[in-house]
Each structure stands twice: as C-alpha cells, then as structure tokens.
Amino acid sequence: MALSKLPARADSAALSRLASSVPTDETREEIPVEAPYSGINIQTIPASTSADVSAAVERAREAQPAWADRPVSERAEAVLRFHDLVLDERRELLDVAQLESGKARIDAFEEILDVATTARHYAHRADEYLEPERRKGAFPVLTDTRVYRHPVGVVGVISPWNYPLTLSVTDALPALLAGNAVVVKPAEETPFSALLLRDLLREAGVPNDSFQVVTGRGSEAGAALVEESDFVCFTGGTETGRKVAEQAGANLTDCSLELGGKNPMVVLPDADIGKAVSGAIQGCFTNAGQLCIAFERLYVHESIYDEFLDRLVRRTRGLDLSPGYDFGPDVGSLIGSDQLETVESHVEDALSKGADVLTGGRARPDLGPYFFEPTVLTGVSDEMELAREETFGPVVAVESFDSVADAIELANDSEYGLNASVWTEDGDRGRKVARQIECGTVNINDAYAAAWASVDAPMGGMKDSGLGRRHGREGFEKYTEAQTVAEQRAGSVTAPPEGVPDGWYAKAMLVSLRAMKRLPGVR
Structure with a gap:
C-alpha cells in the first residue's frame, strides 16, 4: 500500500515533524527508517551522540524532583489520561507501528491493549505500592520500624523493534508513577512509535523533560544511556543484554533485562x-x-x-x-x-x-x-x-x-x-x-x-533469558530505593540501660529472646 494512502499522522510530513523534535545540540548524522512492507525509506532520524544523551539525562535529572514532589494521585491522573488518549488515537498509533515494524494490524492492536491495561493497572495501584509499610521492630512496642520507597532518579529504557508501542512505554509507566524521570532509546528501526507515545504522555500532563526520547544507534546512544542512568531497563537479545549488564554492573547501576527465548x-x-x-x-x-x-x-x-x-x-x-x-x-x-x-x-x-x-x-x-x-x-x-x-x-x-x-x-x-x-x-x-x-x-x-x-x-x-521482572509489584518496586526508618521508643536494642550491670543485662536479654521465640506475633 502506498505511503500516500496512510492517514496524515503517518505521512512523510508528520514523521518529519516527529524526527525534528528529537533534541540534539547540532546537526547529526541521519539514520534512515525503512518500511518493511516495501523496503522504502520513509524518513530519517538523528543519530544522537553520547553528548546528546547526557544532555537529555541532565534535563531529566533536573525535572525529576518536581515530578516526584507531586502527589501520587496527580501522577496517576496523568497516566489515566494517557490511557484514554492511547485508545482515542489508536488508529494513528496502529498506522505508525505497522509502517515501521511491518507487523499485521491485529498484532499491532495487541500492543494497544497492552499499553492501556498496563497504564490502568499501575495508575490504580501506585498509591498502594508507595504507601509506607510497617514492619516488625527489633522489640515489640519499643521499636517502630517502617519502610519508605523513594524514586531511583532517572530511568533509562532501551526498547527493541518488535513491539515498538508496548516496549517503549509500559516499562516507563511504573517508573514515572514511582516519581522517576525516564529517557527512552528506541530501536533505530522503530523510533516513531516511541515519539508518538511521548507526545501523548505530554498531552496527558507528564512534563516534557520527565519523559524524553533520544534516537540513535545502540552502540553509542544506548551505551551512553546505560552509563548515565540510575536504573536501566533493557529488552533485547541475550548477547547485547550481557554487555548492558556488564556496563551497568561496573557503575553499580541496577538493571532489569528481558532477553532471548527458545x-x-x-x-x-x-x-x-x-x-x-x-x-x-x-x-x-x-x-x-x-x-x-x-x-x-x-x-x-x-x-x-x-x-x-x-x-x-x-x-x-x-x-x-x-x-x-x-x-x-x-x-x-x-x-x-x-x-x-x-x-x-x-x-x-x-x-x-x-x-x-x-x-x-x-x-x-x-x-x-x-x-x-x-x-x-x-x-x-x-x-x-x-x-x-x-x-x-x-x-x-x-x-x-x-x-x-x-x-x-x-x-x-x-x-x-x-x-x-x-x-x-x-x-x-x-x-x-x-x-x-x-x-x-x-x-x-x-x-x-x-x-x-x-x-x-x-x-x-x-x-x-534475563534478570529482574516487569509487571506486578516487582515491576514497580524495582524503580524505587527502599529506606528503613526505625524509631526506638525506650531503651536501647543492644546496650544495657544506665546503671544496669552488663551481666544482668545479658541474662535479661536471654530470657527475652527465649520468650519471643514462643510468641507468634514477634516471630
């Protein structure tokens, strides 16, 4: 089917606008994007350099605290608006996803379902996942222990070409709801789906610098994103995943990797x-x-x-x-x-x-x-x-x-x-x-x-086939740092009260430990 017969959102002018919206410091090498149905180059995207990626991450890092300071409910409302926009704009999203990936429309529609389902789930569960959690203290009543979850900072998402809608954004949504900023580097074969989704997130109320897309090759732009991010989410082949894990590990950067399968x-x-x-x-x-x-x-x-x-x-x-x-x-x-x-x-x-x-x-x-x-x-x-x-x-x-x-x-x-x-x-x-x-x-x-x-x-x-998990509580909490705050209300956990001999203290502690073993509520 000729490109001219596609809806306006997928025509050459629309794709050119999306490509020109990728921020670079200066004119960059252009990477052609091909339509698999025809083999024709439909547009080009800039090959972002490591400096471009560093600048995007820096903007994200500056924007992240203000985004994290918003109430969870506000972040969730933005994601729910995004949910509705994805459904409303499904035809344009399907056209672009098909154009650059070559998949059948029913397979592209599966991505629409997935994006909406993931957005709805995490928007409704984010408040629960971020609620401070009371844990058992060192001593009943005397120790109040709670776990708080803080955003990690800037999450880098490196997404593949096979599911350009789903894998460009569904890993980013829980990261955003947790209070992080996100920078996505989509596959160079399928960048326009990610750029369209970026526009919808912005329309839904996510600040421009809190969710960004950089385009380019994995060898430079992808490697730079791994280097700069506070958490890396990668989906792709096992061989490349090992390199991502090695680079992230050298920086003590946590990562999740969904890799190959047989x-x-x-x-x-x-x-x-x-x-x-x-x-x-x-x-x-x-x-x-x-x-x-x-x-x-x-x-x-x-x-x-x-x-x-x-x-x-x-x-x-x-x-x-x-x-x-x-x-x-x-x-x-x-x-x-x-x-x-x-x-x-x-x-x-x-x-x-x-x-x-x-x-x-x-x-x-x-x-x-x-x-x-x-x-x-x-x-x-x-x-x-x-x-x-x-x-x-x-x-x-x-x-x-x-x-x-x-x-x-x-x-x-x-x-x-x-x-x-x-x-x-x-x-x-x-x-x-x-x-x-x-x-x-x-x-x-x-x-x-x-x-x-x-x-x-x-x-x-x-x-x-990988490390870490997406979906569920696990797919949310990986984008957070757990912090334990424990308040000791009376006495000390490990030192005798003033004036009490060490020997008496030791005997009393032994009696307490034996008693606590028999009490189900403090196990």
Missing part, C-alpha cells in the same frame, strides 16, 4: 487438540514469530502427535500472509534483511542436515522484501542451528514424546527460560507440569497472553 509448548495426551492447535498458531506466528515469548519448539504426546501435526499444518497453510494497513492479514513481514537472513539460514541449515519442511520454508519477495512463510518443521536435531539458537521468525519445530518426564526434560533442555505453555484438560496436572518447567512464565491452555496480561503478576526470564 520457548517450548508441551501438549499432553489429554489436551483438546483443536484448542492446542489454535494456541500453537497464535504462539508461533504472532508478529511473524518476532516475539520474545513465541514458541519455537513444540512437544506433542505420541498418542495425538499425528492428528495434531496434520491439523497444525492445515491451519498454518491457511494463514493469510500479506501486507495491509487494515485488519485482515494474519501474518505480516519480518523487520528487515538481517532478520530474513537469520530465518533463511536456520531453515536451510536444518534442511541440509535432514529436517523436513511440512509447510512454508520460503521467502516471499512477491509480497514484500522481507516476508517469509509460516513454517512447520519435523526431524530437527541438536546439530542444527534451529534446535538451540533463537530464530525469531515464523518457524517452529515439532517433536513427539512418550512420557511426561521426557516432555519436561525436553522443555528444559535449553539455555533459555522465558515462556512456556502446557496443554491439558486436567488443571492440577497442568500446574504440576508447569512448576517443573524452568521458565519465568508458564501458561496452561494458552500461548502467552494469560500470563503476560496478568499484569499484577511478575513476568521475566530464568537462565539466559
């Missing part, structure tokens, strides 16, 4: 095959497989393997792979040439070593430069790149198993541990299996949305 789906013999196949379609091919929590490994019990595989292949062949800025297509484009090269390389390597393609397996340049068919493989073995490396495309390997113990072992046989799924009609059995899978989230009878959309519960990775 996610398994386990289908037990009592599963509803139709529902499991639908779950596999969603879990494998949403966003053309460019989803950190997508499945690349399917393990199906041998008693239902043939029927499951037959249905999966038929459903996969029926998917609508095509470009389009309206609802309708099921699967969109890959993001660019590097991603297409990785997907093609993994499939070709698997085929050369004996794997079978049951459907798909080809690039589709007739649809656009980076389209690749949804692909189902069998016969994948450990010596193939596809077996262990993250493909991050619409490709899945299917294998049978004969016992639940084998399925769990297969699911855990990976360096990654981000997301998994278990399919069974027995909820107790499903939970038992889920608890044995080494992943930060496990869904029962759902691909990924059940756990992801449960924003009151933490989400993140085990093993090489």
